[in-house]
Amino acid sequence: MNGYVLEKALAAAIGDACFIPYLQVHEFEALVLSDPGRLATIHDLRPGALESLINDCRHYG
Numbered sequence: 001m002n003g004y005v006l007e008k009a010l011a012a013a014i015g016d017a018c019f020i021p022y023l024q025v026h027e028f029e030a031l032v033l034s035d036p037g038r039l040a041t042i043h044d045l046r047p048g049a050l051e052s053l054i055n056d057c058r059h060y061g
Contacts, residue, residue, distance in 0.1 A: 005043065006021075006023055006028060006042065006043070007021040007022065007023055008021075009042055009043065010023075032053070032057075033057055033060070036050065036053045036054050036057055037050065037054070039053070
């Protein structure tokens with residue numbers, strides 16, 4: 001998943017043409033690294049992907 005996918009999801013959720021979603025790469029990384037489990041609430045993940053991501057994040061404290 002990348003920032004573009006998240007921006008599209010935000011635009012769809014807000015549903016207002018005046019809202020222009022924009023997400024900096026570092027904001028997305030902060031979301032992923034601070035609480036990887038939240039990704040499942042905003043994106044359909046393939047089976048095992050979240051567990052793999054959480055395992056990867058453990059290596060960095």
